[in-house]
Amino acid sequence: MSESLRDQLLKSGLARTLKPEPAARPPQRPQGPQRSSEQRRSSEQQQRPPRPPGRQPSTREPTPRQPRRESSEIDLAKAYALRDKTEREAREREQRAAEARSREKKERKQKLAALLGGKALNDAAAEIPRHFPHANKIRRIYVTAEQLPRLNAGELAVAQFAGRYLLVSRETGVAAQAIDPDALVLLCDAQATDEDGVPADLVW
Numbered sequence: 001m002s003e004s005l006r007d008q009l010l011k012s013g014l015a016r017t018l019k020p021e022p023a024a025r026p027p028q029r030p031q032g033p034q035r036s037s038e039q040r041r042s043s044e045q046q047q048r049p050p051r052p053p054g055r056q057p058s059t060r061e062p063t064p065r066q067p068r069r070e071s072s073e074i075d076l077a078k079a080y081a082l083r084d085k086t087e088r089e090a091r092e093r094e095q096r097a098a099e100a101r102s103r104e105k106k107e108r109k110q111k112l113a114a115l116l117g118g119k120a121l122n123d124a125a126a127e128i129p130r131h132f133p134h135a136n137k138i139r140r141i142y143v144t145a146e147q148l149p150r151l152n153a154g155e156l157a158v159a160q161f162a163g164r165y166l167l168v169s170r171e172t173g174v175a176a177q178a179i180d181p182d183a184l185v186l187l188c189d190a191q192a193t194d195e196d197g198v199p200a201d202l203v204w
Contacts, residue, residue, distance in 0.1 A: 108180045111162050113177055120166040121147070121156065132158065132186045139185075141165045151188065158186035 126142040130151060133139070135136065141158055143151060150156045157173025159166045160183060168176070170187065177184035 007095050111179045112176060112183055114167060116159060119168055120173050122167050134185045141167060143167060153190045154188045157184060159183050160185050
């Protein structure tokens with residue numbers, strides 16, 4: 001087989017071996033300058049769908065929730081502490097009120113003792129009982145024949161002090177009532193009409 005002209009020229013060194021030309025590459029798009037990372041993020045955010053209204057992203061850090069049992073125990077402890085405080089304040093108020101009542105009672109007793117001291121008109125020889133109602137019971141005091149009409153006329157009165165009934169003047173009885181309303185137990189009004197038809201000077 002005869003050699004081709006190209007092969008003969010290659011052997012004689014008159015021609016260079018020709019490399020096959022590379023295949024044609026597809027045309028490349030022109031590339032612009034590289035975008036920064038901030039521009040890429042901005043572009044991505046623009047491409048994202050918008051958030052629905054009312055649901056804005058929260059910037060707060062999530063607060064860890066306390067266990068339900070611990071919260072209920074704290075509330076219960078607060079309730080017990082509040083109840084103890086209320087009861088303690090009520091006891092203190094009651095104690096102060098009781099002390100005030102006791103102090104006032106003592107002062108009234110001292111004033112009555114000073115008022116009634118030496119002013120009792122009770123007569124040890126009196127034999128006439130004079131009955132009167134007091135503390136839902138019928139009581140009596142013994143008077144003389146001269147004292148009875150004066151007591152029924154309102155000139156004399158009966159006061160109670162230290163568990164005794166004392167026959168005193170009208171003025172002393174009124175003064176005792178001003179100190180303690182319960183001190184005066186009998187003071188007749190001569191002008192008053194007996195509602196039950198029983199005369200005040202009835203001895204029984």
